[in-house]
Every structure is written in structure tokens, then in C-alpha cells.
Amino acid sequence: MHNDAARHTSGLFSPLRQSRNFTALWLGQSLSQFGDSVLWVTLPLAVFHTSNSTVQLGIIMGLFMLPQVVLLPFTGILADRISRIKAMMVTDVVRLLLVVVLAMLYVARLMDTRILGVFVLMYGAMEAVFNPAYSGARQQVFTPEIRSAAISLTQITIQSARLLGPALGGALVGLATPAAGFLLDALMLLASVVSLLFLRIPPPQKDAASLQGTGMRGYFHELLGGYHELRKHPWLWITIVAFAFLSIASAGLATILVPWLVKVHLHLSDFTYGLVSQRLGRRRHRRGVRL
Numbered sequence: 001m002h003n004d005a006a007r008h009t010s011g012l013f014s015p016l017r018q019s020r021n022f023t024a025l026w027l028g029q030s031l032s033q034f035g036d037s038v039l040w041v042t043l044p045l046a047v048f049h050t051s052n053s054t055v056q057l058g059i060i061m062g063l064f065m066l067p068q069v070v071l072l073p074f075t076g077i078l079a080d081r082i083s084r085i086k087a088m089m090v091t092d093v094v095r096l097l098l099v100v101v102l103a104m105l106y107v108a109r110l111m112d113t114r115i116l117g118v119f120v121l122m123y124g125a126m127e128a129v130f131n132p133a134y135s136g137a138r139q140q141v142f143t144p145e146i147r148s149a150a151i152s153l154t155q156i157t158i159q160s161a162r163l164l165g166p167a168l169g170g171a172l173v174g175l176a177t178p179a180a181g182f183l184l185d186a187l188m189l190l191a192s193v194v195s196l197l198f199l200r201i202p203p204p205q206k207d208a209a210s211l212q213g214t215g216m217r218g219y220f221h222e223l224l225g226g227y228h229e230l231r232k233h234p235w236l237w238i239t240i241v242a243f244a245f246l247s248i249a250s251a252g253l254a255t256i257l258v259p260w261l262v263k264v265h266l267h268l269s270d271f272t273y274g275l276v277s278q279r280l281g282r283r284r285h286r287r288g289v290r291l
Contacts, residue, residue: 026157170274
């Protein structure tokens, strides 16, 4: 039985020994996910510290989602045309600078909800570019010989970050200020940038169909091609629309009602909000495992 457990552990961590690219991508993005978990607990608390308004919180979180909804159809194609490493590095650097500036403004007592709104718009736009590039890079890095273990290890670290990050974010804000949470996220983004320096993957390969037209003409040709293909499969676009509404409803509950309940209605501490967010993340993880 001990040997079976040893073989299982060896298999789980084997991608770290077999692939330098996986190690670079996994380490950087695990830390980045941890920073994001801290940030998305810190941000609602920063809104309440600044305005104590649930309406403002709803507006700001909506502004974060807006550029992703608008830009993702375009950035998905863009990720197949440019260097994915450069796209991830540029967006990480921009997000790093945004978070550092936000922390400095908070320390200088110059923060207001308009600044937070601009921040989430720009941060959301960078997320819209980063996520397709990261998905494409994963497909290249998770080669067949390490794929199963790589997916398992990645999911374990991502879920661990989502469980630990909210509690730490709430503690940081409670013991210090939201600026501490922003700075921790900045450090995690810096770690992601450094790790990407060690990533070596070739640029996306373009097949003959993708070479029909160049520049913007070819770009929009691909975009319309995807749209027409989606229309051919009603079950696919209906599923996408249904899950979009489901995601909006669940995200609204977690990001708007829970902070209001903890901070406004019950008048509990920032650390308590972090613990509640951690519990919600754990329940979502268990539902995902059962499904």
C-alpha cells in the first residue's frame, strides 16, 4: 500500500521533473491565482471602505465583467495569431502596474469609486487578453506524456489558492488596509512575470484556412467564420447562453449579496468576510468534484 501511494505521488509530480515549461507555467500561474483570490476579496472590501455602497459594488463588478464579455470573442482569435508568452507577460505587467498604482492611491487617501471603476475596466481588459493566451499555452505545454498529471496538479494548486486566498485577503485588510491586499497581488503577478521568462514554446501554427487574407481582413474572416459555425449547432449556442446566465446569477450572489450581508447587514469584520468567501469557494469546489 505504501508503494502504491509512492507511485501515485511520483506520478502526480512527474511533470515538474519532465517538463521545464510546465514547471514555469504551473508555478507562475499558481501564485497568480493565489494573488487573484486575495484581490477579489480585497476589492469588495475596498469599495465598502470607500463608499459603503452596495450599488457602487454592483457597478464596479459589472465593469470588471464588461470588457471580458465584449473582448473575449476578439482576443480568442488574437491568441492564435501572436506570441502567447508575450501576450501573457504584457498583460501581467500591465495588471501589476495597475495594482501597484491602486495601492499607492489608497495609501495616499486619494481613492474613490471612480478610480476603482477605471481600474476594473482596465484589469478586466487585460484578463480578456490573458485568458485565451494562457489556454493556448496550456495546450502546448501539457503534452500527452504529462497531460493527466499536469491537469491534476494544476487543479489541486488552483483550488488550494482559491481556498487560502480569501481568508488571507480578509486578514490583510482587517489587520492593515486594502492596500496590503493589492500589494500582495502585485507580488504574485511579479512572480508570474518572472516564471514566464523561463517558458519556451513556439508561436501558434497557422493552417492553410487561417491564412485566407491578412491583417484585419483575415482577422474578421476568422471571427465571422466562428460565428457562422456556432449558428450551425443550436445546442452549442443555447448551452453557452444558458451557462452565461447561470454564471451571472451565481457571480452576483457571491460578489454582491455576500459582502453586503457580512459588512452592511451583520456588521462583521473583514476577516470574517474572507472566511465566508473561503467557505463559498470550498462548496463550489466540492460541487465541481461531484459533477
